[in-house]
Amino acid sequence: MHLVIVGNGIAGITAARHVRKLDASARITVVSDESDHPYSRTALMYLYMGDLQFAHTKLYEDGFWTKNRIDLVRDRVLAVDASAKTLTLRDAQPMSYDKLLIATGSVPRFAGWPGQELKGVQGFYDLQDLDRMETDTAGVRHAVVVGGGLIGVELAEMLHTRGIGVTLLVRSAWYLPAALPEEEGMMVNEHIRACGIDLRLETELAEVLPDSSGCVHAVTTSRGDTVEAQWVGIAIGVAPNVAFLKGSGIETDRGVLVDEHFQTNLPDIYAAGDCAQHRTPPPGRRPIEPLWYAGRVHGATAAFGLCGQPRAYAPGVFFNSAKFFDLEWQVYGDLNTTLAADERTLYWQHPTEDKAIRLNYTVADSARNVSSLTAVNVMGIRYRHDVCTHWIEHGTDIETVLQNLGAANFDPEFTAQHEADLVAQYNRQAGRTLTLERTRGRIRSLLALSR
Amino acid sequence: MTTAPFRLSADRPAFDQVPNYDPSLSLTGNPAYHPSTAQKVALVFVGIGALACLVGWASGSGFGGALLATVVIGFGGGGMAYAWLTYGQGHAGIQNHGIMFSAQQARGHVGWLWGILLTGLYVLVYWFPQYLTGLIAVFDPISNALGYPEGSRQWVMYGSFYSLAVGTMGVRAFLKYRHIRYQKIRTVSVVFFQLVFGYSLPYLFVLLDQPELYLHYFWPLDYDGLWPDTFGWMPMAALIFGAAMIFIGTPVLTYFFGKRWYCSWVCGCGGLAETAGDPYRHLSDKSQRAWKIERWMIHGVLAFIILTTLMLWANAQWGVLGPIATGFKKWYVFFIGLMFAGVIGVGFYPVFGSRVWCRFGCPMAAILGLQQRFFSRFRITTNGGQCISCGNCSTYCEMGIDVRWYAQRGQNIVRASCVGCGVCSAVCPRGVLSLENGPRDGRIGAPQNNLIGDLDIL
Numbered sequence: 001m002h003l004v005i006v007g008n009g010i011a012g013i014t015a016a017r018h019v020r021k022l023d024a025s026a027r028i029t030v031v032s033d034e035s036d037h038p039y040s041r042t043a044l045m046y047l048y049m050g051d052l053q054f055a056h057t058k059l060y061e062d063g064f065w066t067k068n069r070i071d072l073v074r075d076r077v078l079a080v081d082a083s084a085k086t087l088t089l090r091d092a093q094p095m096s097y098d099k100l101l102i103a104t105g106s107v108p109r110f111a112g113w114p115g116q117e118l119k120g121v122q123g124f125y126d127l128q129d130l131d132r133m134e135t136d137t138a139g140v141r142h143a144v145v146v147g148g149g150l151i152g153v154e155l156a157e158m159l160h161t162r163g164i165g166v167t168l169l170v171r172s173a174w175y176l177p178a179a180l181p182e183e184e185g186m187m188v189n190e191h192i193r194a195c196g197i198d199l200r201l202e203t204e205l206a207e208v209l210p211d212s213s214g215c216v217h218a219v220t221t222s223r224g225d226t227v228e229a230q231w232v233g234i235a236i237g238v239a240p241n242v243a244f245l246k247g248s249g250i251e252t253d254r255g256v257l258v259d260e261h262f263q264t265n266l267p268d269i270y271a272a273g274d275c276a277q278h279r280t281p282p283p284g285r286r287p288i289e290p291l292w293y294a295g296r297v298h299g300a301t302a303a304f305g306l307c308g309q310p311r312a313y314a315p316g317v318f319f320n321s322a323k324f325f326d327l328e329w330q331v332y333g334d335l336n337t338t339l340a341a342d343e344r345t346l347y348w349q350h351p352t353e354d355k356a357i358r359l360n361y362t363v364a365d366s367a368r369n370v371s372s373l374t375a376v377n378v379m380g381i382r383y384r385h386d387v388c389t390h391w392i393e394h395g396t397d398i399e400t401v402l403q404n405l406g407a408a409n410f411d412p413e414f415t416a417q418h419e420a421d422l423v424a425q426y427n428r429q430a431g432r433t434l435t436l437e438r439t440r441g442r443i444r445s446l447l448a449l450s451r
Numbered sequence: 452m453t454t455a456p457f458r459l460s461a462d463r464p465a466f467d468q469v470p471n472y473d474p475s476l477s478l479t480g481n482p483a484y485h486p487s488t489a490q491k492v493a494l495v496f497v498g499i500g501a502l503a504c505l506v507g508w509a510s511g512s513g514f515g516g517a518l519l520a521t522v523v524i525g526f527g528g529g530g531m532a533y534a535w536l537t538y539g540q541g542h543a544g545i546q547n548h549g550i551m552f553s554a555q556q557a558r559g560h561v562g563w564l565w566g567i568l569l570t571g572l573y574v575l576v577y578w579f580p581q582y583l584t585g586l587i588a589v590f591d592p593i594s595n596a597l598g599y600p601e602g603s604r605q606w607v608m609y610g611s612f613y614s615l616a617v618g619t620m621g622v623r624a625f626l627k628y629r630h631i632r633y634q635k636i637r638t639v640s641v642v643f644f645q646l647v648f649g650y651s652l653p654y655l656f657v658l659l660d661q662p663e664l665y666l667h668y669f670w671p672l673d674y675d676g677l678w679p680d681t682f683g684w685m686p687m688a689a690l691i692f693g694a695a696m697i698f699i700g701t702p703v704l705t706y707f708f709g710k711r712w713y714c715s716w717v718c719g720c721g722g723l724a725e726t727a728g729d730p731y732r733h734l735s736d737k738s739q740r741a742w743k744i745e746r747w748m749i750h751g752v753l754a755f756i757i758l759t760t761l762m763l764w765a766n767a768q769w770g771v772l773g774p775i776a777t778g779f780k781k782w783y784v785f786f787i788g789l790m791f792a793g794v795i796g797v798g799f800y801p802v803f804g805s806r807v808w809c810r811f812g813c814p815m816a817a818i819l820g821l822q823q824r825f826f827s828r829f830r831i832t833t834n835g836g837q838c839i840s841c842g843n844c845s846t847y848c849e850m851g852i853d854v855r856w857y858a859q860r861g862q863n864i865v866r867a868s869c870v871g872c873g874v875c876s877a878v879c880p881r882g883v884l885s886l887e888n889g890p891r892d893g894r895i896g897a898p899q900n901n902l903i904g905d906l907d908i909l
Contacts (some may be wrong), residue, residue, distance in 0.1 A: 010840070040839060040840040040841050040842055042839040042840070042841050043839070043840070043841035043842055043843075046841060046842075046843065047551075049483060049547075049548045049549070050481070050482070050483045050547075050548050050549040050550055050551045050552040050553075051547040051548060051550060051551065051843065051846075052551060052841075052842055052843065052846055053551050053557075056842040056845070056846040057841065057842045058842075059840055059859070060856075061738060061739060063739075161483045161548040161549065162482045162483055163482075163483075163485045191542070194541075194542065195541075195542060292839045292840075293836050293837075293839075296836075319835070319836065319837065321837050321881045321882060322880075322881075323880040323881070325542065325544065326542040326543065326544025326545075326630070328880070328881075328882055330837070330881075330882055382834070382882030382885070383882075384834060384835070385834050385835020385836060385837055386835050389835065410832075410834055410882060410885050411885070412631055412632070412633040412634075412873060412876050412877070412885060412886065413633045413873075413885075413886060413887075414632040414633045414636055415631070415632055415633070416632070
C-alpha cells in the first residue's frame with residue numbers, strides 16, 4: 001500500500017506514525033510545502049519571541065523519519081484526481097497513491113473588511129505567516145490585533161516582546177467567551193491589560209486605512225475610533241484549507257466531510273485534523289475541531305481506518321489548555337458558560353493572585369442520587385488530566401470530588417494549594433461540613449478507590 | 452530592530468536550512484531586548500566591577516581593599532540590581548524572550564568570547580597563577596585575614612569569585628523564577644550551601660587552624676575523599692561524616708528524593724550551574740548521539756575513579772601496583788579533576804551549556820543517576836494529553852534530556868541524568884510536567900490509562 005498524506009501537521013504525522021505501527025510494509029509519503037520536517041505549530045509564537053529556534057520545534061530528530069521509513073516530500077499538492085488515484089504537484093511529477101489522507105489544516109479567516117488586502121495585514125497560521133510577520137513588523141511602533149481567541153492573545157504577546165505597542169480588538173465583553181465564563185474572562189481581561197496591552201472590548205474592526213505606498217497606516221473600529229498602526233494581525237478564527245479539492249469529487253462543506261472513521265465519500269480517501277468536518281460529530285463535539293490534540297486523535301483514528309481496522313472516533317472527555325501571557329488555563333469536560341437548568345457551579349477565586357478553580361456539576365438526580373461533576377476549569381493552577389477525566393467520565397459526586405480534590409492538583413512541589421479554600425466555600429454555600437481528605441500524591445490509591 | 456532574526460524568501464526554501472537567528476555584537480540587535488535607563492546604569496556598575504579587576508591585574512595591587520570593595524559592589528550590587536530590574540517587576544512568569552537572538556546566550560560572538568575568557572581564566576588559575584598576581588592581590592584582605600600563604604592565594608580569589616557569581620546570579624535565578632516556590636526554595640538552598648559550606652565554613656576552619664574542609668562534597672566528586680592519603684590528615688569526625696554520607700546518606704536520600712537532593716539543591720558545581728549557568732541552560736545538546744556519548748563518558752569516569760581508588764588502597768596495603776596506581780591518580784587529577792570539572796565544565800558554559808561536567812563527567816552524578824534510575828521514588832510525571840509538543844521543556848533542559856519525547860507520549864520520565872531542577876515544569880505553557888516522588892511500581896514508561904477514547908496515542 002502506498003499511503004500519501006497531504007500535510008505534515010499533527011494530524012498527518014500522527015496518522016503516519018500509527019500506520020507505521022499497524023503496517024510494517026506500508027509505503028508512507030508525507031507531502032507538505034510548508035517545511036521539510038514536521039514541527040509544532042503551537043510553538044510558532046516562541047520563534048518570534050526568541051524563546052526557541054526552529055530546530056527546537058521539530059517533533060523528532062531528523063533521523064526519526066528515515067528510521068521509521070516515512071518519506072517527507074517538500075512540494076505542494078495542486079489537485080487530486082480521485083479516479084486515476086494521482087496527485088498533481090507543483091514541482092515534481094504527478095504522484096500516484098493507493099490511499100490518501102488529507103490533513104491540510106486551516107487558513108486564517110478574513111471577514112471581508114475594506115483594506116484587508118493591504119501590505120502589513122495578515123493572519124497567523126503557518127511558518128510562511130511567521131516569516132511575513134517577521135519582515136513586516138520590523139520597525140513597527142504600533143500594531144492592531146483583531147480577535148478574541150487564542151491566536152489573538154498570542155499575537156499580542158509576540159508583538160509585545162518586540163517592544164511594539166498593541167491594540168487588541170475583541171468583539172465580546174471578555175476574552176474567549178465561547179470557552180470562559182465571565183469571572184475567568186474578566187481575570188484574563190485584567191491580566192492582558194496589566195501586561196501593557198490596549199485591550200478594547202466589544203469593539204470590532206471596521207476598516208483598514210492605507211498610507212500613500214499601499215501599506216497599512218491605521219484602522220478604524222466599529223466604535224468610530226481610529227488607531228494608528230503599521231501592522232494588523234487578523235485572528236478571528238480559521239477555516240479548513242480545502243480549496244485545492246474543488247472538482248476532485250471529494251465532498252466538502254466548510255471542510256472535507258468525513259464519517260466516524262474519517263473516511264470521505266470516496267473509499268480510499270480520508271481526511272483528518274483541522275480540515276476535516278464530521279457529518280455527525282460525537283455528542284459534545286463540534287463538526288470541525290481546530291485543536292492540537294484533536295488533530296492527534298483524528299490522525300490516530302484515521303490510521304486504523306487506512307489500515308483496514310476501522311475504529312470509531314472516540315475523543316473522550318473534552319479538555320483544552322492555553323496560556324495568556326503569564327496566566328495558565330486548563331479545562332476538563334464540557335464547561336457550559338451558561339449553565340444548564342440542572343447544573344450548578346462552584347467558583348473560587350484567589351483574593352489577590354490570578355488563580356481560580358471552578359467545578360460545574362449537575363444537581364442530584366433521583367436515579368443515582370449524586371451530583372455529578374461535569375467540568376473543571378482552573379486558572380493559574382494545574383490539574384491532573386487523568387483524575388479530572390476519571391471523575392467526569394464516572395459522574396463522580398461533587399462531594400466526593402471535593403473531599404479528594406487535593407489529588408487533582410498538579411502544581412509543582414511547595415506551591416500553595418487552594419483546594420481547602422474551595423471546600424470551605426462549598427461548606428458555607430451548602431451548609432455542609434466536608435473536609436479535604438486527600439491531598440496530592442495519593443492519586444493511585446484514589447483511582448483504585450473510586451473505581 | 453533592524454535585523455530580522457529569521458527570514459524565509461518568497462519562493463519558500465527549506466525553512467529548516469535557514470539559520471533562524473542572527474546574534475550580533477550589538478546589544479540592541481536583539482529585537483526582544485529593550486534595556487531601560489536604570490538597567491543600563493546597573494550594567495555600568497557591573498562594568499566598573501570588571502574595570503576594577505583589570506586595574507588590579509594590570510597594577511599588581513589591590514589598593515588596600517578598595518578594589519575588592521569595588522568588585523563586590525560592582526558585580527554583586529550592579530548584577531543584583533540588573534536582575535531586579537529585569538525579572539523583579541511586573542507579572543512573574545517565564546521570561547525567556549529574546550534568548551535565541553542574544554549574542555551572549557545563543558552562541559553568538561559575545562558567547563564565544565565569554566567562553567574563551569572563562570576557559571582562559573581557569574587555565575591560568577590552575578596552572579599559571581603567576582600571571583594573575585595582580586588580580587589575586589585584589590583579594591589580599593581576605594587572604595591576609597585567613598593567613599593564607601603566598602603561592603596558593605589564587606584559591607581565595609577563585610572561591611570569592613565563585614561565591615560572588617553564585618550569590619549574584621542566585622538572586623537573578625530567584626527573581627526569574629519567583630512565581631514558582633519550588634524554584635525559590637531550591638535556589639536559596641544552592642546559594643546557601645555555596646556561601647556557607649563552600650566559602651564561609653572552609654575559611655572559618657582555616658582561621659581556626661583546621662584543615663580546609665568542604666563538608667558538602669563527597670567521594671567520588673571529592674575524588675580524594677576515600678584515598679588512603681586522606682586518612683592521614685583528615686579529622687576523624689569528618690571522615691566518619693563523609694563515609695556516612697557516601698554509603699548511607701546518599702542512597703537513602705536518593706531513594707526518597709532522586710538525585711536532585713544533591714545535584715540541584717546542595718552541590719557547589721550544581722550551584723554554579725543553576726545560578727551563573729542559568730542563562731546558558733538551553734545550549735546543552737539534546738540529540739540521541741549526545742545521550743549515547745554521555746552514558747559512555749560518565750560511567751567511564753565512574754569506573755576510572757573506582758579503579759584508581761581501589762589501586763591506591765591496594766598499593767597502601769600491599770605495596771603493589773606502585774607506579775601504575777600513582778599514574779592513575781595523576782591522570783585522574785589532571786584530566787578529570789582539573790581539566791574536565793574545572794576548565795571545560797565551567798569555561799564552556801556559553802557554548803555547550805551549564806551542565807557539561809555534571810552530564811558527561813561527574814562520577815557522583817553517575818552514582819546518583821544509577822540509584823535514581825533503578826531504586827528511586829523520583830520521576831517527572833506528564834499530564835495526560837495536554838502536551839502541544841512546543842519544545843520548551845527539551846530546549847530548557849540543562850541536562851540535555853529530550854523531555855518532549857516522553858511528554859508527547861504521556862510517559863513518566865525516569866532518566867539517570869535528571870537533576871530535578873524543575874525548569875521543564877516551569878517553562879511548560881500547558882502544565883504538562885511535574886516532579887514527583889511516589890511509589891516505585893510502574894513509574895517507568897507510560898501511565899496505564901487511555902485518556903482519549905481507547906486509542907493508544909498518548
